[in-house]
Amino acid sequence: MTLRIRQPRAGLLLVPAYVLLALTVVAPVLVVIVLSLFDYDPLLGTADFVALDNFGRVLSSDEFGRALVNTAIYLILTVPVTLTASMLVALGIHSLSWGGTLWRNVYFLPVASTLAAMAVAWRWLFYGGSGVVDATVGRVLGVEDWLHSTTLALPAVAVVGTWENVGFAVVMFLAGLSAVPPQLLEAARLDGAGAWSRFWHVTWPALGPAVVFTLIITTRNALKVFDQVRVMTEGGPVNSSTTLSYLLWERGIRFLDVGGGSVITLVLLALILGVTAIQLGTVGLRWERAGTR
Amino acid sequence: MTATSPALSSSVRTETASTPGVTCRNLVKRFPDGTVALDDVDIECPPGGITVLLGPSGCGKTTLLRCVAGLEQPTAGAVLIGGRDVTRVDAGLRGVAMVFQNHALYPDKTAGGNLAFPLKMAGVPKRERVRRVAATAELLHIDGLLERRPSQLSGGQRQRVGIGRALVREPDVLLMDEPFSSLDAELRVEMRAEFLALQRRLGMTTLYVTHDQIEALSLADQLVVLRDGRIEQCAGAEELFRRPATSFVATFLGGMNLLTGTHRDGRLSIPGRPDGLTLPPSLSAPDGVVTVGVRPEDLRPGPGRDDDLSLELTPVLTELLGRERLVHGTFGGLRVKVRLHADIAVGERLIVHASAADLHLFGFDGTRLQEAA
Amino acid sequence: MTATSPALSSSVRTETASTPGVTCRNLVKRFPDGTVALDDVDIECPPGGITVLLGPSGCGKTTLLRCVAGLEQPTAGAVLIGGRDVTRVDAGLRGVAMVFQNHALYPDKTAGGNLAFPLKMAGVPKRERVRRVAATAELLHIDGLLERRPSQLSGGQRQRVGIGRALVREPDVLLMDEPFSSLDAELRVEMRAEFLALQRRLGMTTLYVTHDQIEALSLADQLVVLRDGRIEQCAGAEELFRRPATSFVATFLGGMNLLTGTHRDGRLSIPGRPDGLTLPPSLSAPDGVVTVGVRPEDLRPGPGRDDDLSLELTPVLTELLGRERLVHGTFGGLRVKVRLHADIAVGERLIVHASAADLHLFGFDGTRLQEAA
Amino acid sequence: MTARVVTRQVLTHLALAVGGVVMLAPFAIMLWTAFVPERLVFGGAGLGDLTLENFRIAVRESDWLRAYRSSVIVAAVTFASQLLTCLPAGYVLARHRFRGRSLALGVMFGCLIVPGMVIAIPSYVMISRVGLLDTIAALVWPGLTSAFGIFLFRQFILTLPQSIFDAARMDRVGEFGMVWRVVLPNVKPAIAAFGIFSVVSSWNDLFWASVVLQSSANATVPFAITQFADQEAGVRYGAQMAAATLAVAPLIVAFLLAQRQFVRGINLNVAD
Amino acid sequence: GGGDDSASGEPSGAATDAPVTVDVLIPDTSTNIVNPAFEVLTPEFTDRTGTTVEFVNSGGDYGAVEERILAARVAGDLPDAAIISSASIRTYVDAGLAQPFDPLMEADASYDPATAEPALLDFGVYDDQTFGLPLTASWVVMYYNADVFRAAGLDPDDPPATFTELEAAARQIVDSGAAPSGLAFRFADDPNMWRLQNVVASAGGALMNDDQSELTFDDPALTGLVEFLAELAADDVVSLYDSTSIGEAYFRGDVGIVFDASSSARTHAEGAAFEYRIAPYPVLDDGDDRVLLAGGASIVMFTDDPVRQQGVWEAVRELIGPAGGTAYEEEQGGGVVVLDKSANAAVADEHAALALTAGDVADFAPMFQFPGRSAQEIWSILGDEILAALQSGKDPAQALADAEDAAGSLLP
């Protein structure tokens, strides 16, 4: 990439987006940051400055520790599977000379669907004993009744999360694949590269920015998973599927503990920013650069 | 003389039993939008030889190479490599390497990575790979640039990386699409010589597209002139240059002047010059519309002898070409180019002549009529 | 003669008051990786004239054009257009059009769309746009292709769209980076003539990069030879060809043979030929290391006269270049090329001579020493 | 096509079908439930029992036309506004170097990850102060721009060849023109993808809508689904699934329309 | 429009009949709660009273209403009134947001409190002031699958009446293989642990001491209930504790006995593919007095503007009067009790098994709610600890003690 000459007007293009971001996101978040230092009773309307008490209280609690671990587990369960599966699916669909549209739709459906209704269907699939999951996977692995197991409830939520996100990632990768320069694939073909090498040496680098995007977004989705937990397990059984986001909602809204909720928000923000930074630092920027032209 | 002209001679070429020839049979390529890029093309490329494809822009040269490479599926016809019909064989399995007209380098790999890639794919061990990449890079004078990415290279440097990527594999069949078009004359001459030596040593069957007449003539074991997707003439370089089969080939290779008129009794009447032109008697032209062709360099100043063709031109533009001068003149409604030594002064009128032996005669349909004496 | 050689003459050029010249002052361009692509380049391009940039691959030609265009910010130095310092002015505001070496067409637009785009941006009304696109397309022989997308065009066709996109704007300053490199000789000659006529008519100041010597010589009002980011010589075409300032320029333009040796008393001793070479007495060479240059076409067969330089070569390779033959020979450890008429037979030994007037003399550092008589 | 190619295609179809079964299983349940009488939802229903009763209930209990209208307006306004703001921002972040670029990128990443519910109450307060509660304006407010969109466009603009930007600058394209005339046509597949996500998320968003909506005048489609899941009175699965089916149908149609953009890759390499 | 603004100095009486528009926040997805309100508060009502009611949809059920109140409170634009879960009245009373209805009731000469069921009228009374008026009150009853009973060799006509009998029946259902679960007990996502509270209340226990300063999770009834459940859980006789799981399993025929709101009788009638019966909620021991703790919806008022208060009162009066009562009874098919005696008397006998005696109605009591804003969190802590006892084998007494410890600090 060559050095671009600074353009005075270019900055203007950032203005609408960033002004709106400032109003719709940044300002509210700043409010939240301030609230984390107060014991704020939203109903009474009272706010006492408590400095870092909220932090000490929340961060040392068992439920926070558990939610943190659960969030990490959820991340590990969903992100790699989502990315791998959707990459395979996208490549498969992309390679088809006919019928690709059908599969594109099939894999897209979960994205479009209403989670509330789909959660019902998923719960029935996971239904202990006679549900499809227990009748198939359960038979093979000898596990059953995921949603009521303290060890399997979170994986069950992860399955639903993956199911929803695969469609998203497939759409992203398909969009990315349409920009892979065909000449390079041709050149690689003549260079004797097999399908795998062509993927690895041409498609993958060209997809770099799309992969980085999908990685960061699926990671974010995993770290702030809420809906899936709420509709599938409500954090249970025994908090075994409570994630940080769920805890945030529970504390900040249900329990009216605004200060505690703000602390969790900040932790969540820091966590996602940290993970994103790590991802960018380790592979992200490299992959991105490979596809930057 | 230790090496002869590159005309095909088995003593020079290391033609091993394994070197396969390339044959195109009745190749037709019609693009989805209806464009017919190749129209019944038959070519027989001798094993281990260089077949040069020439033709105007858009005539189908690249398309032909792509069909041979397997990157484009012909609409009809067959491609044979080493006698085997490979029309349905995957591009990667044809043992063909190609230098792309637009280079098609891997943007995320360094120049060195680009060169090493085909070797990696062929499973060449690391050490050997490094050696061969270094050798190829040296050959192409890009040895200092191996760490750069394509975006950090100049046009000519990119082109050389593209060439290197095809050569480094030492393929059986090599397709080169205007490989030296972005190189300076000096380097081009050198590269051409290096390439020729390499090709003679390794004996890969080569299909070579170029717009450079010198390159075409000096490399070709066989020269194919394409026009609108059809073969206009296919012959050895010397033959094609000396006896162009059509007026198209004649203009295309060497930019021959064509004097078209109606012939009757040794006189050619030309539009705008009703007095016409006296043809040398030895040129037994038939009556009717004929075309007399003569190359700019075969026109010499002065009125010439009796059996010569003599013309009086009105110069309209002169261009300096180093030691020589290209004079563009008109003869009636025709444009005639003359190549003269730079020191010769050009006045208001320029009388030039050409010996009958240097004249080419074409019929009304453009096909060659007679044999220059 | 109705038109003279294109050498700058105000009668031909429609130099209006508004035509701006282009000046580069001490231009330095260092890329982030440390490569110095331009090193203190000073060029003065006359308004309305054609400045041709020549130089080996990777010498910085494209970089120079990009700096003038404003696509690259020079590390140091200034670019002036029409006397105004535009170094910090945005590319779009410099009134410059450019033909890119890699065409850089808009992949999503048809050929016609690509041509119309700059006009659209300039606010040219629809009707006028259509007219100008059609005219430009006709000029470039791409009128039948306007509906195709770049990916459906051949290399030469793409290149012509790229040229058209720059010309259609009728810019004040035109930068052309090897504009005709993918065109066949025939078309190239035609395009060159068309371009020249257009340029003379519109009078846009042009910077033109080419590797084609004929193109360079025939178009240039001023010729600049670059080498490793530095200017080697800047002069008119004829001057530069007749009196190359350095041995580099001499080899680069016209592929001059260089005979480097140690001179003493009229004899030049050359590695591998201890007996040396007798220099013509009229060539007053200093003692020490000198280089005698002679062009291949200035070497004639036969021993020549007394005041001629006479060489006995060992031919190693001959190449047919149409009516002529290029003979590569060795003289001691040196390589010497000779251009002969194709009919001249070449034996084991070839004796050639050159008249003293055609010899060029360069000092140990490559700079020109004396004046050919 | 050679036999090899055909075989590979068939195998690909098979593999996709296996995954497809997993993807579709919940939908099969949804559809089946939607067409089965409430009483037989949990088993015992056969093909003969299929009924449209659930749809009748779903249609009766919500004003679907109004819901579709509100949702379409919200989705369209949101998408348009996001496209108008995100594409330029994505372009600048991808192709310009300027002071504060890292900060801008950091803010984008930060905004990308803020959960909607964190900002819900502060945003609610803001909306209510300006008196926009219960309006379309309130519905679209948080979606007027999107860090997700900025990031997405930035990533795709990175893959465009630099040469087209160079060419455009020579053609005197200003920064605005660059976005709308040069970038936009070349990132159509990305726009299609973004459009899908943007529309889907505003279409399905219940949370924010439930915070700022007051009357049912502007109720969006998701409201039609939730009303059948009553904690107190129990869930009416059949009607809920029928409503969910009605909710997703327009999205699928929209997706089908957007398909072409995915398929039509632009041969970007012609410019090298 | 908010209740906080424009507390104008107008004398209250003068404004009584001035046209006024009040907004009422509703759990709009709980159709059984809001549909009768829509039916009653019609344009006709507006013509008659000059009061227009604008319903503010919460976009969800009671939980959404509470979230919405929270947001509105923060934004300073509370609705004039809200229909909330009866159990939550106390939270808004403690926060000082709910306004008493008593002055309005007293000022309204045409309203006769004697027409109201006294027990229900007490629901929202704190410090002798009425802060909430119930629109409906449902109670917990036992629904059981008669097919399962028969398959297990139990007599569907003789349902268990005490927890001892319940245990036997549940074990028999599981042991005989008639259903995977004998009974299901919802408390994990039951906002106020209605079913649990009922057992404790019927046994005369309490979750807090009399002056409401301390938690009493060591209450014998509570301990007994948890121990009872823990035993059954250990043997997998009971395994489901949240409403969705329970509902889905029950309707599949995989659970023999569930405890559900009387108001969901209609859902059972529509959704059960098997023969089901309804019986009273069992008591812990023979000697226990069955207490009916009421679930259902109440209306609370937030506005302190007299004019608006008057408007709210007019709407409330309509809702709790005969018209509203009848509408609710019809909507629920008799599965609820309403404030208006006459409406209760005219109750539809759609679900005969639900019919209550006058004594039952008299014993109706509101659900207990912990004081202060952390009420929900305390319930949640209690629920988690009990679940730990049931699912991870934690000692019930220990679990309850831990819950008391953890929750104690959350009391105001």
Ligand SMILES: Nc1ncnc2c1ncn2[C@@H]1O[C@H](COP(=O)(O)OP(=O)(O)OP(=O)(O)O)[C@@H](O)[C@H]1O
């Ligand atoms: N982005 C870059 N980073 C580093 N080096 C670069 C970059 N771009 C070009 N160069 C180097 O700068 C030198 C000049 O490049 P330039 O493209 O100007 O050459 P050129 O004269 O146009 O050559 P050609 O005739 O091959 O096109 C080359 O050596 C090239 O490798």
Ligand SMILES: Nc1ncnc2c1ncn2[C@@H]1O[C@H](COP(=O)(O)OP(=O)(O)OP(=O)(O)O)[C@@H](O)[C@H]1O
């Ligand atoms: N994908 C395509 N769709 C339609 N027409 C095409 C396509 N590709 C090439 N063509 C057309 O086919 C003809 C032959 O193209 P080809 O690239 O083979 O020409 P070429 O001989 O290589 O020309 P050049 O010397 O300019 O590179 C051209 O007229 C071109 O416009």
Ligand SMILES: [Mg+2]
């Ligand atoms: Mg081509």
Ligand SMILES: [Mg+2]
């Ligand atoms: Mg260049």
